[in-house]
Amino acid sequence: MRKLYEKKETLFAVLWIAIYCVVLGTIRGNYGDESIAMLIALLVFTAGIIAFVKAGHLEEKYGLAGWPNNMKRYLFFIPMWILATGNVWGGFAPSYQGAALVTAVLSMILVGFVEEMIFRGFLFRAMLEQDKAIVAIIVSAVTFGIGHIVNLFTGQSSFQTVMQIIFAISWGFILTMVCYKSGSIIPCIIAHSMIDVLSLFGADNELADWIYIGVTVVTAIVYCLYLRTLCTSLKQNR
Numbered sequence: 001m002r003k004l005y006e007k008k009e010t011l012f013a014v015l016w017i018a019i020y021c022v023v024l025g026t027i028r029g030n031y032g033d034e035s036i037a038m039l040i041a042l043l044v045f046t047a048g049i050i051a052f053v054k055a056g057h058l059e060e061k062y063g064l065a066g067w068p069n070n071m072k073r074y075l076f077f078i079p080m081w082i083l084a085t086g087n088v089w090g091g092f093a094p095s096y097q098g099a100a101l102v103t104a105v106l107s108m109i110l111v112g113f114v115e116e117m118i119f120r121g122f123l124f125r126a127m128l129e130q131d132k133a134i135v136a137i138i139v140s141a142v143t144f145g146i147g148h149i150v151n152l153f154t155g156q157s158s159f160q161t162v163m164q165i166i167f168a169i170s171w172g173f174i175l176t177m178v179c180y181k182s183g184s185i186i187p188c189i190i191a192h193s194m195i196d197v198l199s200l201f202g203a204d205n206e207l208a209d210w211i212y213i214g215v216t217v218v219t220a221i222v223y224c225l226y227l228r229t230l231c232t233s234l235k236q237n238r
Contacts, residue, residue, distance in 0.1 A: 005052075013122035013123035017147065023041055024041060034101070034103050034107075035103070042114060046114055049118075053117075063120075067184055067186060068183055074187075076223075077182075080178060080223070083174075083191075083219055085198060086195075086216065087212070088198050089208045090208025091208075092201050092202070092203060093204065094200065111196050112189050112194075113189050116175070117185070119176075120140060120175055124137070124139075137176045144169065144171075144175075145168040145169030145172050146169075167216055171192075171216060173223075174216075174223050174224070177228075180227075181227050
């Protein structure tokens with residue numbers, strides 16, 4: 001993997017994404033989010049990513065070196081975190097109970113870390129070094145959304161999957177722009193983990209779901225236009 005990373009970094013990122021989608025899609029479809037198998041698989045992915053980053057001293061490159069300096073300039077993190085609570089806007093109704101709920105919560109926290117690292121870390125940074133920022137942002141966001149097509153294999157309907165892809169692409173733009181402008185992936189990992197964890201506690205409310213999707217799409221547009229106006233470069237933000 002190290003040789004592939006050094007020679008073809010984008011292909012390295014795509015390979016990580018493909019393996020992740022196949023493995024997690026299969027496990028989720030067969031065993032569910034609350035399964036030990038799901039948690040173990042995510043722990044393996046997490047350990048592999050951390051080991052790779054530490055071995056190559058890539059913490060700064062992937063935005064894991066710490067929070068951005070002068071946090072007052074990054075108050076735009078707050079709307080993102082507020083939006084991340086959308087899954088419980090329609091009320092609370094835990095999907096699992098007891099040990100199953102604990103396992104599912106831990107898995108969703110790890111999903112936030114792993115997916116941010118492979119999409120906003122590996123893929124986005126690889127493309128940012130080869131293409132213009134706008135190209136890297138679009139590819140990272142759209143790829144993140146399309147990656148949710150694997151939910152078709154977990155029994156989810158086509159319509160639900162399409163709406164989830166639109167929702168995920170919108171979030172992809174928000175997360176990628178925040179990562180790019182702040183130079184840190186940590187706020188994105190927090191937001192992503194919040195979304196996934198709170199999805200386990202949200203009540204089945206179709207109206208609230210539609211409102212959340214609509215607000216997310218609109219916010220993505222406004223957010224990206226706003227962040228685009230920030231003139232401070234990535235290096236100055238760190």
